[in-house]
Amino acid sequence: MNRTLRCLAVAGLLLASACARAEAPFSFATTPGALPKDVVPIEHVVHLVPDAAAHRFRGEQRVLLEVRRTTREIHLHALELEVTSASLSGNGMPRTVLGAPRVDADKQMLVFTPPRALRPGRYRLAMAWRGVINTAAEALFLDPYRSPAGERALLATDFEPSGARRLLPCWDEPAFRARFRFSVDLPAASTAVSNMPATRREPVAGGLVRTTFAATPSMPSYLIALVAGELERTEGVADGTRIGIVTTEGKRASAAFALAAAQELLHDFNGYFGTPYPLPKLDHIALPGGFQGAMENWGAIIYNEATLLVAPGGSEQSMQRVYGTVAHETAHQWFGNLVTMAWWDDLWLNEAFATWMATRASNRFHPQWQVWLDAALRRDEAMALDARPTTHPVRQPINKESEAESAFDDITYEKGAGFLRMLEDHLGEAAFRDGIRAYVARHRGSNTTAADLWAALGAASGQPVAEIASAWIEAPGFPLLSVDARCEAGQRVVGLRQSAFRAEPASARASAEPSTLWRVPVRIGTAGGVGGESILLDGASAEVTQRAGCDDALLVDPGNVGYFRVRYSQPLFDALLARWPALPDSARLKLGADSAALLQSGQQPLASHLALMARVPDEPRLAISSRVLSDLALLGGIADEAAKPAVRRYAIGLLKPRFAALGWSERAGESSEERLLRPRLAMALAEADDAETLVEGRVRFARSLAEPQSVPASMTTAVAQIAARGADAATWEQLRARAERALATEDKFRDYGALAAAKDPALAERTMALATAVEVPQLVRHRLLAAVARAGHREAAWAYAQAHASALLADVKRYDNGKTFAAIAQGSASAAMADRLVAFAQAELPADALPEIRRTEDEIRTRARLQARLLPELKAALGVTPL
Numbered sequence: 001m002n003r004t005l006r007c008l009a010v011a012g013l014l015l016a017s018a019c020a021r022a023e024a025p026f027s028f029a030t031t032p033g034a035l036p037k038d039v040v041p042i043e044h045v046v047h048l049v050p051d052a053a054a055h056r057f058r059g060e061q062r063v064l065l066e067v068r069r070t071t072r073e074i075h076l077h078a079l080e081l082e083v084t085s086a087s088l089s090g091n092g093m094p095r096t097v098l099g100a101p102r103v104d105a106d107k108q109m110l111v112f113t114p115p116r117a118l119r120p121g122r123y124r125l126a127m128a129w130r131g132v133i134n135t136a137a138e139a140l141f142l143d144p145y146r147s148p149a150g151e152r153a154l155l156a157t158d159f160e161p162s163g164a165r166r167l168l169p170c171w172d173e174p175a176f177r178a179r180f181r182f183s184v185d186l187p188a189a190s191t192a193v194s195n196m197p198a199t200r201r202e203p204v205a206g207g208l209v210r211t212t213f214a215a216t217p218s219m220p221s222y223l224i225a226l227v228a229g230e231l232e233r234t235e236g237v238a239d240g241t242r243i244g245i246v247t248t249e250g251k252r253a254s255a256a257f258a259l260a261a262a263q264e265l266l267h268d269f270n271g272y273f274g275t276p277y278p279l280p281k282l283d284h285i286a287l288p289g290g291f292q293g294a295m296e297n298w299g300a301i302i303y304n305e306a307t308l309l310v311a312p313g314g315s316e317q318s319m320q321r322v323y324g325t326v327a328h329e330t331a332h333q334w335f336g337n338l339v340t341m342a343w344w345d346d347l348w349l350n351e352a353f354a355t356w357m358a359t360r361a362s363n364r365f366h367p368q369w370q371v372w373l374d375a376a377l378r379r380d381e382a383m384a385l386d387a388r389p390t391t392h393p394v395r396q397p398i399n400k401e402s403e404a405e406s407a408f409d410d411i412t413y414e415k416g417a418g419f420l421r422m423l424e425d426h427l428g429e430a431a432f433r434d435g436i437r438a439y440v441a442r443h444r445g446s447n448t449t450a451a452d453l454w455a456a457l458g459a460a461s462g463q464p465v466a467e468i469a470s471a472w473i474e475a476p477g478f479p480l481l482s483v484d485a486r487c488e489a490g491q492r493v494v495g496l497r498q499s500a501f502r503a504e505p506a507s508a509r510a511s512a513e514p515s516t517l518w519r520v521p522v523r524i525g526t527a528g529g530v531g532g533e534s535i536l537l538d539g540a541s542a543e544v545t546q547r548a549g550c551d552d553a554l555l556v557d558p559g560n561v562g563y564f565r566v567r568y569s570q571p572l573f574d575a576l577l578a579r580w581p582a583l584p585d586s587a588r589l590k591l592g593a594d595s596a597a598l599l600q601s602g603q604q605p606l607a608s609h610l611a612l613m614a615r616v617p618d619e620p621r622l623a624i625s626s627r628v629l630s631d632l633a634l635l636g637g638i639a640d641e642a643a644k645p646a647v648r649r650y651a652i653g654l655l656k657p658r659f660a661a662l663g664w665s666e667r668a669g670e671s672s673e674e675r676l677l678r679p680r681l682a683m684a685l686a687e688a689d690d691a692e693t694l695v696e697g698r699v700r701f702a703r704s705l706a707e708p709q710s711v712p713a714s715m716t717t718a719v720a721q722i723a724a725r726g727a728d729a730a731t732w733e734q735l736r737a738r739a740e741r742a743l744a745t746e747d748k749f750r751d752y753g754a755l756a757a758a759k760d761p762a763l764a765e766r767t768m769a770l771a772t773a774v775e776v777p778q779l780v781r782h783r784l785l786a787a788v789a790r791a792g793h794r795e796a797a798w799a800y801a802q803a804h805a806s807a808l809l810a811d812v813k814r815y816d817n818g819k820t821f822a823a824i825a826q827g828s829a830s831a832a833m834a835d836r837l838v839a840f841a842q843a844e845l846p847a848d849a850l851p852e853i854r855r856t857e858d859e860i861r862t863r864a865r866l867q868a869r870l871l872p873e874l875k876a877a878l879g880v881t882p883l
């Protein structure tokens with residue numbers, strides 16, 4: 001049942017509390033999914049024998065299962081598995097050989113039909129099968145890499161949301177929890193890691209060694225993990241839990257940062273959640289090749305190596321990335337693993353919470369990184385998506401698992417996390433934490449819906465949390481708060497009015513659509529920091545009396561925690577601008593972001609926004625400078641050929657004084673933010689074709705080939721990018737050779753990624769050829785064409801992708817098909833490019849890829865309309881004379 005659509009179908013203004021009541025707490029019986037609920041697994045005892053050379057494996061298992069209602073059939077998931085034998089026994093039934101199962105290809109299920117109906121009780125289902133080891137990083141796969149000893153490969157797994165059915169026949173939906181006891185036969189040189197510690201290693205026939213693991217707690221199948229190969233483990237302890245950083249051989253030295261972070265975080269999270277981490281060990285495993293990102297498998301988290309390892313002397317960017325990722329995945333050990341969303345429509349429960357918790361932890365242990373400001377930038381990107389018609393609610397109906405794969409997007413992660421941030425601010429830190437503790441304690445080892453979380457937070461805070469949450473989670477979009485004020489008897493009366501914020505000037509049709517009303521938690525303070533109590537705007541408009549008087553400038557949402565935009569009346573806006581440098585960092589960031597969003601939606605003149613951007617040379621905060629860089633990218637994205645040189649000159653004029661003050665080299669005593677800003681400014685100047693920066697970057701790159709230490713770690717990516725941007729064939733070749741020699745995944749990503757920045761069309765052609773070259777790591781191959789497109793060669797990259805479509809499609813994971821092609825077209829402002837993207841997708845891609853394609857199409861068409869509206873204003877502002 002699509003609850004959201006039912007709610008939105010109500011005409012006129014709508015307070016979404018009725019929708020919140022529609023969502024029920026978790027109940028196994030009513031949880032969506034395709035599996036019948038009359039047979040449930042209790043324990044799988046699984047034995048696997050991989051044959052890596054043949055890309056095949058054999059498996060066998062005994063499943064203890066419970067029949068809850070008399071049934072004639074046993075349904076369970078399997079995909080690309082060939083079952084070779086099966087038998088059933090128990091509940092008074094002797095061992096009975098089962099006939100070949102019926103295959104329901106559409107549901108990816110096997111259906112066994114025993115000779116007699118099964119009465120309620122416990123049974124053992126035994127079976128054997130054969131399956132496939134993949135080359136793309138999905139299900140059970142081989143992960144190739146280069147080691148000092150030569151070419152190697154790890155065996156690894158990645159299952160979320162529905163890959164486990166490609167390893168073993170199982171009940172592959174998150175509400176079907178079971179225990180898993182694994183054993184695996186591997187060559188003697190291999191070490192195997194799984195969710196639980198190994199309990200035994202013994203030689204078996206064929207020169208293999210059998211590793212047996214302890215039983216997992218009851219858990220969803222998507223959390224199963226198995227990694228094997230020539231591994232080494234660096235170990236520490238936190239609160240009695242053994243913490244391991246597992247790498248391929250020879251990389252132990254790069255594990256130290258992650259180990260310290262993992263220990264610190266586990267201890268902190270044990271305290272926050274109030275329920276200690278329940279497994280005896282927690283491994284963090286670095287995969288060197290084609291696996292992207294990280295996956296929170298219980299007790300055995302996998303990462304791409306570049307998001308886990310930091311080489312000795314590595315950059316602060318790397319540390320920040322690794323710390324945030326380890327924190328996110330560690331948070332999932334509770335939020336996701338110990339307590340799991342009932343169905344994929346509540347995926348955001350897992351992801352939004354882990355995203356919020358990671359920022360909280362990074363801020364706590366590394367305040368110098370100013371991560372809340374960074375999180376606000378990511379939230380702003382989600383808001384840009386969320387203001388367009390192709391957005392979706394955080395909680396969205398998922399009919400089958402293939403739809404779940406498209407739910408892993410910025411709305412799920414960042415809007416969800418943004419809402420939790422706003423909610424915590426409103427409820428108070430202690431009440432929010434107490435609610436989370438109660439929720440984890442109550443639902444540990446089970447599943448939940450959002451309603452369970454709201455109930456716990458509501459009980460802890462005494463606030464109507466379900467009502468507050470409903471519109472933010474169940475409806476698409478977010479509000480714009482229009483703010484004005486008047487002074488009465490020395491007190492300021494603040495007027496607030498909410499309306500749905502739209503990315504573009506509303507058409508007559510859109511204006512006539514029913515609009516959601518949100519319950520908006522909002523703080524109303526002043527520029528000087530007075531006041532700021534959180535109130536709840538729960539109607540279309542409200543008036544609030546501010547006792548602080550009328551002298552200081554009014555400041556709405558001073559902490560920038562609101563998932564909404566603010567539009568001040570002109571006098572209020574001018575008063576804030578007059579106090580600009582003294583405003584809190586969070587407020588300067590929000591004013592700039594709101595101004596950029598209002599500019600794009602046709603509610604703010606370009607000149608006002610340029611006046612805000614012009615303040616960046618004096619801006620101390622990295623995140624605010626980064627925001628201005630994205631404004632410059634926006635202007636570059638809508639500039640036509642006539643306007644491009646003027647936009648570049650404008651960018652250079654804005655950025656160069658700040659970069660000149662920072663210099664190319666790190667200085668003793670500088671802040672983290674200065675160290676992180678330097679490379680971003682340098683790369684932006686190179687992108688604007690600043691001749692001096694391009695020359696200096698090339699000189700520094702040439703020197704670094706002989707003396708790697710001559711470029712500080714924080715600048716190696718920027719120097720490689722800048723050298724590549726202005727590269728000749730010899731420089732391009734030097735960079736390519738360094739990329740090929742590199743052993744660390746991070747270094748390979750850096751150098752291959754830099755090659756794509758080349759401005760020379762001939763070099764862009766050579767870079768594109770690498771997108772189908774086997775010696776290039778798979779993840780890099782997938783991203784190269786999009787990077788070449790961004791560097792100014794979009795037409796050429798699209799043409800290359802068309803000419804090599806079948807090779808590219810065969811190379812990527814099936815659900816990345818849409819993303820790979822969408823990314824090439826993405827930055828375009830051409831409606832013709834949108835047409836070509838859609839035509840290609842309809843002809844060549846599976847239907848599941850279309851939502852991603854539609855979002856990108858929408859983004860391109862929105863940019864094309866923005867160009868039509870804004871370009872004349874931009875040209876006038878920058879003094880571009882007609883050609």
Ligand SMILES: [Zn+2]
Pocket residue numbers: 296328332350351354
């Ligand atoms: Zn996650």
